[in-house]
Amino acid sequence: MHVDNAQDLSDGHAFAVRLMQHLVVPTFVLDAERRVIIWNKACERLTGVMAEEILGTSDHWRAFYDEPRHCLADILALGSTEELDRLYETHSDPATGTLGLKAENWCVMPKVKRRLFLAIDAGPIFDENGVLQAVVETLRDNTEQRLAQMALQSLAVKDGLTGLANRLSFDEKIEAEWLHNKREGTPLSVLLIDVDHFKLYNDTYGHQKGDACLKAVAQAIGAQVFRQGDLAARYGGEEFVVVLPNTEPDAAKAVAERIRHAVEILALPHGASLTCDHVTLSVGVASTVPDESGSHDTLVAAADAALYQAKHAGRNRVSIGAVVPA
Known part of the structure; x- marks a missing residue:
């Protein structure tokens, strides 16, 4: 047995x-x-x-x-x-x-x-x-x-026209980096970027050429934002935004100048521009060390005010906003 x-x-x-x-x-x-x-x-x-x-x-x-x-x-x-x-x-x-x-x-x-x-x-x-x-x-x-899942996730976080991050991605990024830099006591910088006289470009060359222009500009911006942790996004229309964690004002200005120059040397014709015969950018820069008294909305508003100064001063330039009070 x-x-x-x-x-x-x-x-x-x-x-x-x-x-x-x-x-x-x-x-x-x-x-x-x-x-x-x-x-x-x-x-x-x-x-x-x-x-x-x-x-x-x-x-x-x-x-x-x-x-x-x-x-x-x-x-x-x-x-x-x-x-x-x-x-x-x-x-x-x-x-x-x-x-x-x-x-x-x-x-x-x-x-x-x-x-x-x-x-x-x-x-x-x-x-x-x-x-x-x-x-x-x-x-x-x-x-x-x-x-397939990654493709869907990419669609959810990327702008469909330019391939940069979309506005939702920016909103989530700036909130997360505000909290991170506040915890670490390190500076956070934001660039707001506008394509100069873009409405006139669209009116002159048509929306198809306008879309091609935005794609080229986005590619030039993205090529200058290569540090891990940084984010370049389409903010809306012809506006773009860059988030630079752990970045002092002078370093943020250097990135902004690189971006402005990268688009300038594309020499995209803009016969209807009131300031230049090719496509240019205006850039506003703002920086702060986040703390409990501020918010990322204040930082973005400061970058927007600096962008307005760049436009008012003649466009195709970088304007540095006052460091946001801590």
Whole structure:
């Protein structure tokens, strides 16, 4: 009877392995020492890595990444859930680790040479004494859905004409940076930018040419706002805005001058302009160190007042507003 039971267990194990090998879901299994004991056909198709290359090793990371790092099954086997935030874009609550983990991540997939966004599940297998025997990791290719989601998010935050951030993005950015710079005690600067005599440009050349002009101006502005954390946005109509966190007034003025010059050298013809024969910008700059007594609305209003001064002084220039009182 004991022999029969042992044979039944052996047959059952072999059947389970064969079943897992032919699952349509890409799946691999690690033993308690994190060695690959199963690498199914679907996993081969997804990764381009054959089972014979990986079985018995702990090199499964090579199928997904171009440098050594833990996969979700490793994290579960090691109990190192503190790594989740660093390694995965999204993941389940680490406290559920004994029940399994879920995560999503971009993987570079070196063998198939294409970047995939994978939804990953890792589940533990324990013996009757609660000792970990293996970890099963399953994978799902969510690249198409993720790219579609990113496209929708991009539409939500970008201006449809110019490709810069839209007004909603600016509103959210200026509020967040006001709070951040207030907490850090660091300066925050804003540039308000207006295309000079743009109504006359539209009336002379038509709205199609006007749109092309705004696109060219936006591209020139964006090319000068390249520091991580800065934001260039379309404020509305022919107005643009730039948010410069951690930026002193003199540095903000330098950015404003670069932007003004970048559009000037485009030399976009503007025969109807009252001040120049090509498209130019007027720019207002304002800076402050945020504190409890002020608001980001006050900062934007100061930049708007400086912009008005630039226009009143003859356009195609940068005007520096008074530093907003703290």
